[in-house]
Amino acid sequence: MPVSLEQDRRVWQRYDRATVLKRWAWWIVATIVVLGCWQIISGATRWEFVADAPQQLAQLVVRAFPPRWDYMSELWKPLWDTVNIATLGTLVGLIIAFPVAFLAARNTTPHPVIRIIALLIIVVSRSVNSLIWALMLVALIGPGLLAGIIAIGLRSIGFLGKLFYEAIEETSIEPIEAIASTGASRFQVLTYAYLPQVLPAFTGVTVFRWDINIRESTVLGLVGAGGLGIALNSSINSLQWDRAGMIFVVIFVMVLISEWISARVRKAII
Amino acid sequence: MSIKAPSTRGWRPPPLISDPRLRWLIIIGVVVYLYFALSSVNINVERLIRGLDRGSRMFAGFLQPDFTTRWRDIQAGLIESLTMTVVSTVIGIIISIPIGFGAARNMAPMPIYLFCRGLITISRTFQEVIIAIVFVVMFGFGPLAGVLTLSFATIGFLAKLLAEDIEEIDAAQVEATRTTGASWLQTVTYGVLPQVSPRLVGLSIYRFDINLRESAIVGVVGAGGIGATLQTAFTRYDFDIASAILIIIIVLVMITELISSYIRRRLQ
Amino acid sequence: MLRLEQIVKKYPTGDHALRGVDLEVPEHQVMALIGPSGAGKSTLIRCINRLVEPTSGRIWLKDLEMVSLNARELRRARRRIGMIFQEYALVERLTVMENVLSGRLGYVGFWQSWFRRFPQTDIDHAFMLLDRVGLAEFADKRADALSGGQRQRVGIARALIQQPDLLLVDEPTASLDPKTSRQIMRLITELARERNLAVIINIHDVPLAQMFAQRIVGLRQGTLVYDGTPEGLTADRLTDIYGEENWEGQFKAEEDLSTEEQAQIADARRFDPVV
Numbered sequence: 001m002p003v004s005l006e007q008d009r010r011v012w013q014r015y016d017r018a019t020v021l022k023r024w025a026w027w028i029v030a031t032i033v034v035l036g037c038w039q040i041i042s043g044a045t046r047w048e049f050v051a052d053a054p055q056q057l058a059q060l061v062v063r064a065f066p067p068r069w070d071y072m073s074e075l076w077k078p079l080w081d082t083v084n085i086a087t088l089g090t091l092v093g094l095i096i097a098f099p100v101a102f103l104a105a106r107n108t109t110p111h112p113v114i115r116i117i118a119l120l121i122i123v124v125s126r127s128v129n130s131l132i133w134a135l136m137l138v139a140l141i142g143p144g145l146l147a148g149i150i151a152i153g154l155r156s157i158g159f160l161g162k163l164f165y166e167a168i169e170e171t172s173i174e175p176i177e178a179i180a181s182t183g184a185s186r187f188q189v190l191t192y193a194y195l196p197q198v199l200p201a202f203t204g205v206t207v208f209r210w211d212i213n214i215r216e217s218t219v220l221g222l223v224g225a226g227g228l229g230i231a232l233n234s235s236i237n238s239l240q241w242d243r244a245g246m247i248f249v250v251i252f253v254m255v256l257i258s259e260w261i262s263a264r265v266r267k268a269i270i
Numbered sequence: 271m272s273i274k275a276p277s278t279r280g281w282r283p284p285p286l287i288s289d290p291r292l293r294w295l296i297i298i299g300v301v302v303y304l305y306f307a308l309s310s311v312n313i314n315v316e317r318l319i320r321g322l323d324r325g326s327r328m329f330a331g332f333l334q335p336d337f338t339t340r341w342r343d344i345q346a347g348l349i350e351s352l353t354m355t356v357v358s359t360v361i362g363i364i365i366s367i368p369i370g371f372g373a374a375r376n377m378a379p380m381p382i383y384l385f386c387r388g389l390i391t392i393s394r395t396f397q398e399v400i401i402a403i404v405f406v407v408m409f410g411f412g413p414l415a416g417v418l419t420l421s422f423a424t425i426g427f428l429a430k431l432l433a434e435d436i437e438e439i440d441a442a443q444v445e446a447t448r449t450t451g452a453s454w455l456q457t458v459t460y461g462v463l464p465q466v467s468p469r470l471v472g473l474s475i476y477r478f479d480i481n482l483r484e485s486a487i488v489g490v491v492g493a494g495g496i497g498a499t500l501q502t503a504f505t506r507y508d509f510d511i512a513s514a515i516l517i518i519i520i521v522l523v524m525i526t527e528l529i530s531s532y533i534r535r536r537l538q
Numbered sequence: 539m540l541r542l543e544q545i546v547k548k549y550p551t552g553d554h555a556l557r558g559v560d561l562e563v564p565e566h567q568v569m570a571l572i573g574p575s576g577a578g579k580s581t582l583i584r585c586i587n588r589l590v591e592p593t594s595g596r597i598w599l600k601d602l603e604m605v606s607l608n609a610r611e612l613r614r615a616r617r618r619i620g621m622i623f624q625e626y627a628l629v630e631r632l633t634v635m636e637n638v639l640s641g642r643l644g645y646v647g648f649w650q651s652w653f654r655r656f657p658q659t660d661i662d663h664a665f666m667l668l669d670r671v672g673l674a675e676f677a678d679k680r681a682d683a684l685s686g687g688q689r690q691r692v693g694i695a696r697a698l699i700q701q702p703d704l705l706l707v708d709e710p711t712a713s714l715d716p717k718t719s720r721q722i723m724r725l726i727t728e729l730a731r732e733r734n735l736a737v738i739i740n741i742h743d744v745p746l747a748q749m750f751a752q753r754i755v756g757l758r759q760g761t762l763v764y765d766g767t768p769e770g771l772t773a774d775r776l777t778d779i780y781g782e783e784n785w786e787g788q789f790k791a792e793e794d795l796s797t798e799e800q801a802q803i804a805d806a807r808r809f810d811p812v813v
Binding site (some may be wrong): 440442443445446447448449450451452453455456457459460461464467468 | 613693696700
């Protein structure tokens with residue numbers, strides 16, 4: 001008890017003794033775990049490289065600034081590709097995630113077994129980063145835009161599917177019962193009662209994911225899946241940091257614009 | 271609109287966008303964009319057919335994951351990924367708290383606010399792998415670059431959400447704490463922190479999940495973790511090994527998600 | 539005790555909230571500040587502890603001039619001024635005891651407050667106050683588990699543990715039902731008298747103000763328009779403060795009370811000039 005009596009005086013402490021001990025024990029264990037992890041990291045680090053990090057940074061800055069502005073003429077195409085990877089990839093993800101979400105939501109799934117399969121699809125898609133999907137697809141269908149689009153699409157299924165089915169499960173039951181009681185078919189209930197309720201959330205989530213995908217698609221080229229990443233990779237491999245700097249500028253501006261668009265669209269929905 | 275009242279009135283559902291010009295502009299814009307975007311994806315059919323053949327091999331490989339052949343590499347990569355996740359999340363949280371306060375408009379003076387917001391924007395703009403490239407150049411290959419990358423990315427995520435939380439707190443509780451003659455730090459710990467700490471803990475745990483997932487890819491550019499092993503497996507077409515690694519990653523992510531959702535539920 | 543000289547507050551938006559207010563409050567006087575919404579009541583009491591910075595004017599708390607204080611001096615001065623809020627303004631996720639003890643923050647160091655190591659004398663005082671407001675068993679409850687009336691009692695305890703010379707009370711009953719409102723007002727005035735405090739209560743409810751205050755000050759558009767006894771607040775005076783309205787029935791409330799309650803009120807109102 002935090003309040004206790006000591007020689008007729010009421011004493012107050014935030015936590016009683018057992019809780020205090022438990023809290024200290026947790027903190028000590030957590031600290032030991034973190035320090036242990038740090039030990040492993042530190043053991044795998046070559047500290048002589050770390051020591052000259054400031055010089056490396058200084059060199060990097062000197063080489064990357066000013067960025068090579070005229071390199072921009074070669075970047076329009078990869079920029080266009082990157083936007084396409086993100087947009088078409090989001091579209092692919094949306095088309096697959098839409099039915100998967102209805103199969104995964106507790107209140108719309110036709111069968112518990114189907115629900116589990118749908119949830120499994122979502123979990124697998126979510127656990128694997130789009131760059132890993134891209135690695136796999138480049139090995140499978142060769143380098144290029146298509147691999148990037150499918151990689152973004154595969155990763156988006158899980159993200160969209162999860163947020164979609166949570167939105168479906170949060171729909172209010174009254175309009176659904178009302179439509180169902182008119183004798184509407186299952187599909188009609190879906191389109192008249194569920195869809196109007198979840199469509200704003202779906203749109204918001206999709207635009208949000210598109211914004212994330214723009215960011216993700218900038219690096220897919222590092223493993224050969226098209227877009228600005230390819231240009232970035234070749235600039236870095238040939239140590240042309242002024243070109244890399246230009247690419248950073250392009251990415252920065254592009255992401256800011258996409259964030260602005262997505263914020264505007266989401267505000268318009270609400 | 272007809273002037274003579276007809277005996278029946280037609281009805282159509284009102285369109286989503288009421289201004290017809292804007293509506294058609296958007297529709298035409300989307301169609302034109304899709305046409306150009308799709309036509310710029312040149313699909314190499316021959317390569318796709320070869321891919322399908324390889325796909326069956328990949329599928330076979332995925333059904334028979336090989337955990338043993340390169341187990342030592344996998345094990346080392348996994349331990350590195352996990353330790354990177356732990357350390358980077360902790361470092362990220364510790365730095366995010368002051369940055370988050372600095373990026374809250376109701377807490378910080380303008381210059382500090384702008385600095386913190388700028389840092390958050392940079393962290394959020396660049397994908398982890400790009401930041402990893404820069405850190406690898408600075409600190410050399412290895413998990414330290416990965417740790418710094420993930421810590422930096424954590425700041426962009428946590429500090430931003432924390433700042434938004436702080437901007438929405440109940441100002442009366444802060445005001446009441448201030449009137450007792452409390453110092454700035456005391457006002458923060460008594461008036462602000464209790465209001466934001468439950469969500470801060472929840473977000474930190476959530477970020478741990480994300481960092482685990484990201485720690486699997488920064489290895490692609492040499493920043494440590496399981497990513498390098500995975501990339502090697504794919505480029506050598508060792509699909510059975512790649513499959514083993516992917517299964518381990520998926521299971522790990524699922525386990526941490528279960529644990530973190532359990533902890534977050536208990537905090538509420 | 540407290541003296542305001544020509545307090546002016548002009549907000550950056552151009553709102554002229556206070557237009558040169560002069561006011562003097564002697565020790566252990568309970569003063570009610572009434573007036574329509576937007577008259578500047580809230581701004582006035584917030585100027586006193588400088589939660590709102592006055593545009594010009596001087597504020598004397600005994601011999602201390604408040605307006606010219608720097609941040610550190612202001613913190614020390616704020617310890618002498620307790621404040622009670624309309625929506626209670628408790629830190630909801632902290633316990634009742636932590637909320638009460640937060641009134642001592644100005645007296646303890648940062649780490650002491652971080653680890654909740656308050657001096658035992660503070661804790662004794664906190665228990666005494668919790669006993670006095672009738673919440674001793676609630677010490678370890680979280681503030682958001684309490685009812686409105688209970689929260690306001692915690693708010694009172696938090697203000698009083700500061701050992702203030704002056705109590706600022708901002709619409710203490712605006713969120714409470716009529717019965718709880720009276721109980722809270724009675725508690726505030728009783729405690730103020732026990733501790734010889736000067737009190738400024740900012741209040742909407744005119745009958746309640748007349749019931750519990752020794753002196754009433756009316757504010758209209760940032761200017762004082764009434765300063766006198768509760769009895770002197772006639773329909774004409776109310777029209778001065780609030781504007782034209784039928785004030786019949788406004789004064790019935792007190793006559794409806796039982797004799798016992800009337801006695802209590804008279805007691806609470808008694809102006810005791812002895813130091």
